[in-house]
Amino acid sequence: MDLKTKLEYVIEVADLTVAYDVKPVLWDVDLKIPKGKLMAVVGPNGAGKSTLIKAILNLLIPISGNIKFIQNRADTKSNIKNRVAYVPQSGNVDWDFPSTVLDVVLMGRFGLLGWIKRPGKADVDIALQTLKKVGMEDYSSRQISQLSGGQQQRVFLARALVQQADIYFMDEPFKGVDTKTEKAIVLLLKDLKDQGKTVVVVHHDLQTVTEYFDWVTLINLRVVASGPVDEVFHQENLRQTYRSTGMLLKGMAV
Amino acid sequence: MLLSDYTFQTVAIGSAILGLISGVLGTFAVLRKQSLLGDGVSHAALPGVVLGFILIGSKNTEFLLLGALLSGLLSTLLITTIVKYSRIKFDSALALIMSVFFGLGLVLLTYVQKIPNANQAGLNRFIFGQASSLMRRDVNLMIICGSILLLLLIIFWKEFKIFTFDSEFAQSLGFSPKKLDLLLSLMTVTGIILGLQTVGVILMSAMLVAPAVAARQWTNKLSVMAFLGAIFGAISGIFGTAVSSFIPKLPTGPTIVLFASLIVLISILLAPGRGILHRLYRQKHNRSLNIERRAENDSTI
């Protein structure tokens, strides 16, 4: 029998219920996000995955529920916003905005600077280094409208990485991205995990869950299951998660 | 010598300031897809102007402008509320509020003047602007308010930038979109009201839009865009004033707009990279390249 190592959690969600207008989107969600894991959040469309992330980030107000960020013993009253980084879906931005790649990545540092203070040379250096990590260092002065979909995604990723946060939330970072970029992003995520960071990814491609992630949460209005991929990601749970959408699950058996 | 003429200097400075402020504020208005806010708020300011006159009882510019400001802000608030709580879109809400407020202003004006036709010198000045009747006092007010607006813009530059680009991400970093939206709207409305005296209600939208759009064609950096917008706006103001002073019977406001429009058209045609002529040239160049390549391929077969 396996002896499970003692799990440390960074975020605890309890009794979270979110509703838009008539329909509930998230219902009575209880979720513990373990530290240092690469977690996928999967479920059918409209199942509340993005909503969950936004609720945790306080971007919307739930009907009920508690979201607790577990503080380290070393921290005093650290600003939660600075420990969490967010990579939203890239479709909501006007890419014709006059901004270079470096400009956008630098924006990620604004949270750490707080109101009024301006980014300095140190911030620019961090931004350039991060651009190198995502393979975009040659594009730093390129106008963002001239980027491909994969490149835009990498820029958004860099924008979150410069925050040097402990917990990263990403909303469908692989959507519409070419294979090369996808592989690059996965390497980056694994790298984050090796540094002890926690990464939560809303993921749409069931085929790659076992390959990319070590933890998975299955959501359809409620949490169907949450835990290590090899324990939780199997036919029965997937059927429960996707049953009302009639999705065919071929070759999903783990 | 015209340039040392006191009146000319006053009007030119006033127009330049108008151009500068609207060029900078217009940058954000255009990027936020609120280009026509200038048009809307200008019209919506009328009831405030008249009420200001009724309540204070004098044609003191400061009070009228204050009334205009409050009226303009109220209209912006209403538009935002309508869009937020119904399926009515921004453009319809803008058109509705602007025309209703203007109508209300007319009612108030005719109530005050007690004649059915609202033909007034004061109203004329408000609708068409009367740059030539700008006084040193007016210009001083513009300088003071303009400086405050610019200062606020510089202080909160990065906050406005991130909010305009990606408000959701900004919120995730801890910057309140509501507060920033309110501040930016307040600043824009103030800028619009300040400029009304110069070019009037109808042309104000051009001053908010044209310099910013022109600036966009020449740069990909937000800061440079705002800076160029200010320059283009100021140039329009100064040249418009100068030319209308030289040529008789040329009203100042429309001339300023003419210059602003000219700058936009030139920018759209000629700007390197984005400009139309450049694009056409590139297309032709590519086409001839393809012809060459095809010729090479044919010859090697």
Add this chain to the structure above:
Amino acid sequence: MTPQFEIQLIAVIVAVGCALPGVFLVLRKMSMMSDSITHTILLGIVLAFFITHDLSSPLLIVGAAIMGVVTVWLTETLTRTNLLAEDAAIGIVFPLLFSIAIILITRYAGSVHLDTDSVLLGELAFAPFNRMIVFNTDIGAKAIYTAGTILIINLVAIFLFFKELKLVTFDPVLAAVLGFSPTMVHYGLMTLVSLTAVSAFEAVGSVLVVAFMIGPPVTAYLLTDDLKSMLIISVLIGTINGILGYQLAAIFDVSIAGSMATMTGILFISVFILAPHRGLLSIFRRRKMQKTKFGKMTLLFHLLNNESSFIQEQVSQICIVQNHLNWSDHFIKDIINRLQGENCIEVDGVFIKLTDKGRKTTIQEYNELFS
């Protein structure tokens, strides 16, 4: 016909004539184009005047209408460069054309009484003074016939091309695929808008044409989902605005057109707040009901889920539940009261428990939600 009656008649004709194309402007998100056109037709009038030198020539109306279409064309050409957004294009084109008009008037037509004020502001009060003389008989104010003609044109056009307009408005791609040219319908609509603006602004002035074109449709938009109904309701609202607006102006002796625009606003606000389903009051009431409904369900589910837990005793204490759910004192009290009233829970000191009825209801709702 008394002057008072004539004025109201003209107002109603203008209001109805404007509301019809206005519905399509609102639905196609082109509301501000109406503002644009009503300003640029001044240039059309000026240019036509330079050709005919006759202020009462019908060529002026033609010129104005043409300029309206030209405005639209220029705006769209500018937008198509993709170097700026459509709203920015509007904001550049119409001030330019308007400025040219003002400059031309000031420089070359200064001696002629081309009253820019009446162009912009109009005044219905003076309309009855302009008579239509046919065969030496005064058959009423001229404005009745000009506005009336445009109204008839609008009615006929919309009646004939209703299905094309509907298709192009809601699904331009499908329209193109089916062989209806969206461009032609579009420019046809814009021509109607120009003609209407021209006929209306003499009576009510440019800015208030916008109120008449956009106000009633926007109000109707809150009341119906059906295009035909939206047209009919807009016409009704336009009529009401016209008549009530006139009454208001008569009582207070103020600008008639301004009063009608104000009435448009008053009516709109009333509908905005009171409309069934879409009105503010309905929205807030619905939200509160949902919050209560979800609150009740959440509490019931919470109790049900913890019934099997071995710490049930502790967990069903009111303050603990409140803490878990993160609710205010007021809210949890309210929910508990309601559930008690429905006999779904019973309160025992500081503990709350599901009743049998409560348990059955909860399980039923649970299954409904997650089936």
